[in-house]
Amino acid sequence: MAHEPQRRALARYLEEHNLKHTRQRELILDAFLDVQGHITSDDLYQRIRETEPQIGYTTVYRTMKLLCEAGLAAERHFDEGSTRYEIAHDHHDHLVCTRCGTIVEFECEMIEKTQEEIAKRYGFQILRHRHELYGLCEKCQGVLKRPPSELA
Amino acid sequence: MAHEPQRRALARYLEEHNLKHTRQRELILDAFLDVQGHITSDDLYQRIRETEPQIGYTTVYRTMKLLCEAGLAAERHFDEGSTRYEIAHDHHDHLVCTRCGTIVEFECEMIEKTQEEIAKRYGFQILRHRHELYGLCEKCQGVLKRPPSELA
DNA sequence: ATAGATGCAAATGTTTTGCAGGAAA
DNA sequence: TTTCCTGCAAAACATTTGCATCTAT
Numbered sequence: 569m570a571h572e573p574q575r576r577a578l579a580r581y582l583e584e585h586n587l588k589h590t591r592q593r594e595l596i597l598d599a600f601l602d603v604q605g606h607i608t609s610d611d612l613y614q615r616i617r618e619t620e621p622q623i624g625y626t627t628v629y630r631t632m633k634l635l636c637e638a639g640l641a642a643e644r645h646f647d648e649g650s651t652r653y654e655i656a657h658d659h660h661d662h663l664v665c666t667r668c669g670t671i672v673e674f675e676c677e678m679i680e681k682t683q684e685e686i687a688k689r690y691g692f693q694i695l696r697h698r699h700e701l702y703g704l705c706e707k708c709q710g711v712l713k714r715p716p717s718e719l720a
Numbered sequence: 721m722a723h724e725p726q727r728r729a730l731a732r733y734l735e736e737h738n739l740k741h742t743r744q745r746e747l748i749l750d751a752f753l754d755v756q757g758h759i760t761s762d763d764l765y766q767r768i769r770e771t772e773p774q775i776g777y778t779t780v781y782r783t784m785k786l787l788c789e790a791g792l793a794a795e796r797h798f799d800e801g802s803t804r805y806e807i808a809h810d811h812h813d814h815l816v817c818t819r820c821g822t823i824v825e826f827e828c829e830m831i832e833k834t835q836e837e838i839a840k841r842y843g844f845q846i847l848r849h850r851h852e853l854y855g856l857c858e859k860c861q862g863v864l865k866r867p868p869s870e871l872a
Numbered sequence: 873a874t875a876g877a878t879g880c881a882a883a884t885g886t887t888t889t890g891c892a893g894g895a896a897a
Numbered sequence: 898t899t900t901c902c903t904g905c906a907a908a909a910c911a912t913t914t915g916c917a918t919c920t921a922t
Contacts (some may be wrong), residue, residue, distance in 0.1 A: 588921050597876055610911080624879035629912065647797065647850070650911060662842050669766050672842050679831055683853055690824050691858030698799070701835055701848045706843030740896050740901055762886080776904035781887065802886060 571601045574640055581638035592623060596631040597640070606644060606652040606671045646671075646700060662700075665705035672705070723753045726792055733790035744775060748783040749792070754787035758804040758823045760797060798823075798852060813850075824857070 578597055582589050590591040594641035600607070613628040632653050642656045646664055661679075661707045679699070686693045730749055734741050750769045752759070765780040785803050787793035794808045798816055813831075815824040831851070839846045 590921075592878075596830050608911090620834055623880090624914080626880080627878060630877085645799065649886065661886080663839065663842055666847060667845070672844070674838050676834060676838060679834055682828060682831055682834075686828060687815065687853055687855065688828050690815055690826065691861075692817070692824070692853065693854045693861050694853050694855040695818060696854050698850065698854070700851045701844065702848050702850070703839065703844045703846040708741065709843075709845050738897095742896075742902065760886090774904085778888085778905080781902060782902090785906085845917075 571598055574601060577640060578635070578638055585633075592627050593631055593634070595620060595623070596628055597635065600632070600635065600641065600653065601655065604655070606646075606654050608650045608652050612651065612653075640709065645698075647702060663701045663703070663705075665708055666702050666705055667708040667711070670705045670707075723750055726753060729792060730787070730790055739786075744779050745783055747772060747775070747784070748780055752784070752787065752793065753807065756807070758798075758806050760802045760804050762802065764805075794823065797850075799854060813852065815853045815855070815857075817860055818854050819856055819860040819863070821856045822859075837859065 572599060575594065575595060578593065579589060581587075595616060597613065599612055602622045603615070609629045609632050610625065612632070613623070613625040616623055616628065622628075632641060632643075635653070636643055636656075639656055644652045644654055644662070646652060646662070648669075648696070658675070659674040660673040664670075683694060683697060726749060727746065730745065731741060733739075734745075744822070747768060751764055755764070755767070761781045761784050762777065764784070765775070765777040765793075768775055768780065784793060784795075787805070788795055788808075791808055793805045796804045796806055796814070798804060798814070805825065812825040814829040815826060816822075835846065835849060
């Protein structure tokens, strides 16, 4: 069933914090890793309940927070409203298509450096940041260029 | 009572859209402009009700949306949760102090240009963006350096 | 045996909506 | 006198919390 490294990381985190290793936690970790994407707790809950209808949405919400604390997931807040989770990895920012919801990750060292300079100029010490570019992905630009009759 | 240019702009917008010029709308516009800051609808409601207790919070929420449509206010969503409104002016981004809530505006052409390049690389057409730097302002860095006994 | 987890229901905080009465054009 | 607004109460939404029960250790 794969996801072994992450399963081990979770097990380690739970032991170190005197927390319990439960079926639900393993289940949610697996489902989350399977999706590979920027998913909401509710999406994940809907998905899991298809095969495990006895699971509670509260548990999914709580477990996603736990996975963040364990360093396996990262919380993101895009404009659309609900909290999304991504698989934790190196720092990056996002491009978000406002039509189809596609999310693309990018990183740019130059912007990072420039941010530091700006912060220095205002006497701030940056702890984190949020940089999101909203617009149309290639595909959606194409769709919107067609005559209205062809639109969904 | 000042704010004449904005009052006129609002009046013009209301006429053009066949909307009505009411005491509440004028009141909310004035209060909003007085604050000069990044304020939530609820903050504004609390503030106005001190002198005008009969006003409804619904009206404040609705009017802030109206002021955005009229181009007089702009909506912002920072990490802390509720929607804040600022007086509409040239494009800019923000530094936010996570301890005291101070918000400083900045603009950086180089970052803007770099964003465009990134978008091009991924085939995106940017419609808007969001760039927020969270950290400690000068004052709060100082406070947090002191021994714990001196903290509030 | 016991600390901790689960899942339901209810509470939360913010914002929106339905609607009857009220004010502007 | 008609169209639009207001303000209340209630709904919406996403998320969190209280609590009795259940489970991993």
